[in-house]
Amino acid sequence: MSTSQTTYSSMDEMLQNESAAGRPLTDLIGEIQSIYLGDDKPWVIGFSGGKDSTTILSLIYVAIENLKPEKRHKHIYVISSDTLVETPMVVDMIESVITTINEKAKTNGLPMSAHQVHPKMDQTFWTNLLGKGYPAPTQNFRWCTERMKIDPVSEFILDKVTRFGEVVVVLGARSDESASRAQVIAKHKIDGSSLSRHSSLPGAFTYMPIEDWTFDDVWLYLLGAPAPWGGDHFELFDLYKDSSAGECPLVIDTKTPSCGNSRFGCWTCTVVTKDRAMEGLIDSGETWLQELKDFRDQLYHSTLPENKEIYRNYKRRTGKVQYARKNIDSDATEVKTIPGPYWMERRQIWLKELLNIEKKLRDAGRDITLIQPEELYAIRREWMFDPNEPDWADTVPKIYRDVYGTDLDWADQDAGSFTQTDADILNSLGTEFDVPAELVMKLLELEHAMDGLSRRKGLYKKVDSLLKQDWGTYEDIREKMVKNKHQIGLDKNIDKGYDERLLELAKELESLN
Structure with a gap:
């Protein structure tokens, strides 16, 4: 031209x-x-x-x-x-x-x-990041x-x-x-x-x-x-x-x-160090975008290597602690934990912050939706049955109510069968009998899911899978691994006696049906 x-x-x-x-x-x-x-x-x-x-x-x-x-x-x-x-x-x-x-x-x-x-x-940004705890995207x-x-x-x-x-x-x-x-x-x-x-x-x-x-x-x-x-x-x-x-x-x-270093795209993008498009728009007078940028910067901050242990669980979504070896020199090897999903508490904080930003923008007259109601339903389901930190308190509706003062049409089938009261009881008993409350929660969820089935095919396999996950504090898991002299990375860091005791518990749960 x-x-x-x-x-x-x-x-x-x-x-x-x-x-x-x-x-x-x-x-x-x-x-x-x-x-x-x-x-x-x-x-x-x-x-x-x-x-x-x-x-x-x-x-x-x-x-x-x-x-x-x-x-x-x-x-x-x-x-x-x-x-x-x-x-x-x-x-x-x-x-x-x-x-x-x-x-x-x-x-x-x-x-x-x-x-x-x-x-x-079930595949949106918020369902994956807030619901499943996926870390913010990186290169x-x-x-x-x-x-x-x-x-x-x-x-x-x-x-x-x-x-x-x-x-x-x-x-x-x-x-x-x-x-x-x-x-x-x-x-x-x-x-x-x-x-x-x-x-x-x-x-x-x-x-x-x-x-x-x-x-x-x-x-x-x-x-x-x-x-x-x-x-x-x-x-x-x-x-x-x-x-x-x-x-x-x-x-x-x-x-x-997909995108270059300076680009229009998702306002949540953390693949780039700085969102220059957003910064340019703010500098040109769109100052209301600053809150979105600040939220995005929080997500980026969580991706920095020095911050991963603060924001993320030491267990993967498989329920296991995964390790990686790094050769420091010819004589020394460093063993590091590969972090898993975001802690449930961090996801809850971010969801409330996101909804607060959305409400503030709407109150200022902007017709904007930062997270869809359908995503909130999906996040609720993910939290209720989280593999590591099941949210029996059902906090998504509470968070939404705290921000907006109203309720969405929360479908009954989205909720689990257990409550925060049940979780409190299990936490108390877990401390008394030295059994991780989260493990018992997952066993009870499994029992409820198979309740009423004429054939409970695969039950023992699912129970065995739960028992082979890493339960307890990070220190407990590392201590058990060292004590039993298992190789890092193998799925053998729960002692046999503990396995047998919990398998007996699972059989008792089955007999109650």
């Missing part, structure tokens, strides 16, 4: 006068139309709300609008992935575009519909991308593949964005075609119309003419300008780089 910015009164005028990556825009529009008309594969446009995907959406909208109605023979799905923890202003912008696209496409007779996909409620443990971005998008695409046989996924990826992205684009290219085979989704092809465009090409296009569905892109430009950030593309496989 030309180096000087020219603003045109209409999209058609700009298309006739401008080029990008050394190619007339009219030529690119013609290519889009040709590929669209070339087969019956429906299209899926990945729309993240950022500059590149907005450019793609605009080009395709124009290309299809300029076809005769009888040639608009197949549907185009616009898909946006909302992780439920996206930067709030980006969410608002995406929802506005999606609403407008659905309205204008219907008015203009275009076979186009826009959709939002979300992660399943070495980025559990979020696949669960929250790839899976919902892949499910949508595969649904269309099942229905139509094959689909074309149109993406706003550009080689200019990064060397790794350029390699991914080149690797799957089909010789002599503008399409590439998708790296992991059978029946899906990818098309990247602006892969050769530069950063300047994108902005000169977006600011050169009105949006084809109405309005302009100056709000998007202001958002980028204020944040000094890039965007998170729509991620459709594990090989696609």
